Amino acid sequence: MNGPRVWRCGAFALPLARPVVMGILNVTPDSFSDGGSYVDRDAAVTAALRMVADGADIIDVGGESTRPGAEPVTVAQEAGRVTGVIAALAEQGVCVSVDTRHALVAAEALSAGVAIVNDIRGFTDPEMMRVAAGSTAGLVVMHMLGEPSTMQDAPAYADVAAEVAAYLARQAGALERAGVARDRIAIDPGIGFGKTTEHNLELLRRLPELESLGYPVLVGASRKRFIGEITGVTEPRQRLAGSIAAALEAVRRGAAVVRVHDVAATVEALAMARAIEGEAHAR
Numbered sequence: 443m444n445g446p447r448v449w450r451c452g453a454f455a456l457p458l459a460r461p462v463v464m465g466i467l468n469v470t471p472d473s474f475s476d477g478g479s480y481v482d483r484d485a486a487v488t489a490a491l492r493m494v495a496d497g498a499d500i501i502d503v504g505g506e507s508t509r510p511g512a513e514p515v516t517v518a519q520e521a522g523r524v525t526g527v528i529a530a531l532a533e534q535g536v537c538v539s540v541d542t543r544h545a546l547v548a549a550e551a552l553s554a555g556v557a558i559v560n561d562i563r564g565f566t567d568p569e570m571m572r573v574a575a576g577s578t579a580g581l582v583v584m585h586m587l588g589e590p591s592t593m594q595d596a597p598a599y600a601d602v603a604a605e606v607a608a609y610l611a612r613q614a615g616a617l618e619r620a621g622v623a624r625d626r627i628a629i630d631p632g633i634g635f636g637k638t639t640e641h642n643l644e645l646l647r648r649l650p651e652l653e654s655l656g657y658p659v660l661v662g663a664s665r666k667r668f669i670g671e672i673t674g675v676t677e678p679r680q681r682l683a684g685s686i687a688a689a690l691e692a693v694r695r696g697a698a699v700v701r702v703h704d705v706a707a708t709v710e711a712l713a714m715a716r717a718i719e720g721e722a723h724a725r
C-alpha cells in the first residue's frame with residue numbers, strides 16, 4: 443500500500459504488512475446481529491478475550507446500535523455500557539477501540555484506556571475533533587450519508603466512490619490540520635451507512651481508489667444486509683460465508699483492516715489467501 447507501514451494507536455503500533463483484524467463487541471441490547479449477547483460485563487470481556495485468542499488485533503467496543511430504527515440511548519447510558527468493558531480489556535493489554543459518534547463517550551473511553559476512536563460521523567462534530575486531536579489514539583474516519591435513522595431512505599450519489607473518497611480525504615485532512623499525525627488515521631467507506639447494495643458493491647470494487655489516498659483503509663462488511671440480499675441468507679448470524687468472501691475481496695483490493703464478527707473463521711480465511719499470494723504463512 444502507499445500509506446504508512448504501521449497504524450499508530452496510543453501505545454500500540456499495529457503493523458500493516460498483513461491484514462489487521464478488528465473483532466466487534468457490541469455491548470448493546472439491540473444490535474442487528476449480536477444484540478443482547480454481551481450486556482453482562484463479564485460475558486463481554488470473556489467474549490472479547492476469546493476473539494483475541496482467535497487472532498483479533500483490535501476489539502471494537504460499541505454501546506449504541508446504529509441499526510435503522512434502533513432504540514435511542516442517552517450519552518450517559520452509552521458511556522456506562524462501554525467504559526467498564528474497555529478498562530477491563532485495556533488492563534489486560536488488549537488494543538481496544540470505541541465505536542461512538544459522541545465526543546463525551548470518546549473522552550470517557552480514552553480515560554478508560556482505549557487506543558482507537560472509531561467515529562461513524564467521521565469527526566464532523568467539532569467537539570469530537572477536539573477530543574481526538576487532544577489524544578494520541580488511532581482514529582477511524584468513516585463515511586456516512588445523513589444520520590442513522592434516515593440514512594437508508596433512498597441514498598443517492600452521482601459517483602459513490604468519488605464522493606466517499608472526497609469526504610474521507612477532507613475529514614482526514616481536517617484531522618491533520620488539527621494536529622493529528624497522519625499515521626494515526628484510518629479511513630472507512632462505511633459499508634451500509636446510507637448506501638444501497640449496488641453502492642456497497644461499487645465501493646468494494648473501487649477500494650483501490652480509497653487506498654490511493656494514502657491512509658490505511660478499514661472495511662466493515664461483516665453480516666451486513668447487502669450480504670443477505672446477495673446470498674439470500676436472512677438471518678445475520680448465518681451470513682458467515684458471504685462475510686468472509688467480502689473480507690477477502692476487500693483485502694485483495696487494498697483494505698488494511700477488516701471489522702468482523704466471526705474472528706476465528708476470518709483469520710483462517712485470510713491466512714489461506716495470504717499463503718496463496720505467496721506471503722509468509724505465519725500470522
Ligand code: HH2
Pocket residue numbers: 466468470472473474475504506507508509541560561562582584630632633660661662663701
Ligand atoms: N459498522 C457498524 C458499526 N460501526 N464502524 C466502522 N468504522 N465501520 C463500519 O462498517 C461499522 C462501524 C455496524 O455494524 P454493527 O456494529 O455490527 O452493528 P450495530 O450498528 O447494530 O451496532
